[in-house]
Amino acid sequence: MKPVSEQEEFFSLSPCELVSLISRDELNVRCESEVFDACVSWVRCDPSGRRTFARPLLEAVRCHSLTPRFLQSQLQGFDWDASSKDYLSGIFQELTLHKPCRPRSLRSPRVPHRIYSVGGYLQQSLALTEAFCPETGDWMRLTDLPEPRSGLACCVVGGLLYAAGGRNNGPEGNTDSAAMDVYNPMTGAWRRCASMSVPRNRTGLGVIDQMIYAVGGSHGGVHHSSVERCVLL
Numbered sequence: 001m002k003p004v005s006e007q008e009e010f011f012s013l014s015p016c017e018l019v020s021l022i023s024r025d026e027l028n029v030r031c032e033s034e035v036f037d038a039c040v041s042w043v044r045c046d047p048s049g050r051r052t053f054a055r056p057l058l059e060a061v062r063c064h065s066l067t068p069r070f071l072q073s074q075l076q077g078f079d080w081d082a083s084s085k086d087y088l089s090g091i092f093q094e095l096t097l098h099k100p101c102r103p104r105s106l107r108s109p110r111v112p113h114r115i116y117s118v119g120g121y122l123q124q125s126l127a128l129t130e131a132f133c134p135e136t137g138d139w140m141r142l143t144d145l146p147e148p149r150s151g152l153a154c155c156v157v158g159g160l161l162y163a164a165g166g167r168n169n170g171p172e173g174n175t176d177s178a179a180m181d182v183y184n185p186m187t188g189a190w191r192r193c194a195s196m197s198v199p200r201n202r203t204g205l206g207v208i209d210q211m212i213y214a215v216g217g218s219h220g221g222v223h224h225s226s227v228e229r230c231v232l233l
Helices: 013-020 032-044 047-058 067-077 080-096
Strands: 115-118 131-132 138-141 155-158 158-162 167-171 173-176 180-184 189-192 204-208 209-214 227-231
Touching: 013 032, 032 047, 032 067, 047 080, 067 080, 115 158, 131 155, 155 204, 155 209, 158 209
Parallel strands: none
Antiparallel strands: 115 131, 131 138, 155 158, 158 180, 167 173, 180 189, 204 209, 209 227
């Protein structure tokens, strides 16, 4: 969606054409915020002439797939008309209060579905990263982790794969890790993120509102009961 929304032809779309485009289930986007941002850019191209179409555009966006944090920043950062502001405020309240909403179909992913295997143990900790493609039934070798780790935890946010904690069992000894690395399937590269406050082997990871939570785990002979989170920008 981003490459299309940066082209001149995108900004010349009529309101009906844009609503039809963003309503498609097969729209090629990584996350719904890309669709939202594209609509805002289209309105900003001619604010006086297009502001009245903001509400129909917002109704075509899967706004319930957005995070409360994202919606709050959009409410504060753009001069919405009263109808659009009320619509977004209502969705923000539903999300923060966890109210049930009308189900809408999810868009097809920009990249094919993959099942990832990261790290592991075979006589010593591994840096091996592989992906299984359900469509073909094949495993693919990917870029290795920056360092070998077993007992690590993984999650996916915004199409990116995050790997945190674990232990490096090697010939020179055992070292528990506080590191978190992120893998981008579009570039095929790992990069280091902010480390956790303590090493966590066999920790649990969960995602709420684009924030990654690390729960429990161990460091040496100490078992953690603590929880910490990483806010993704």
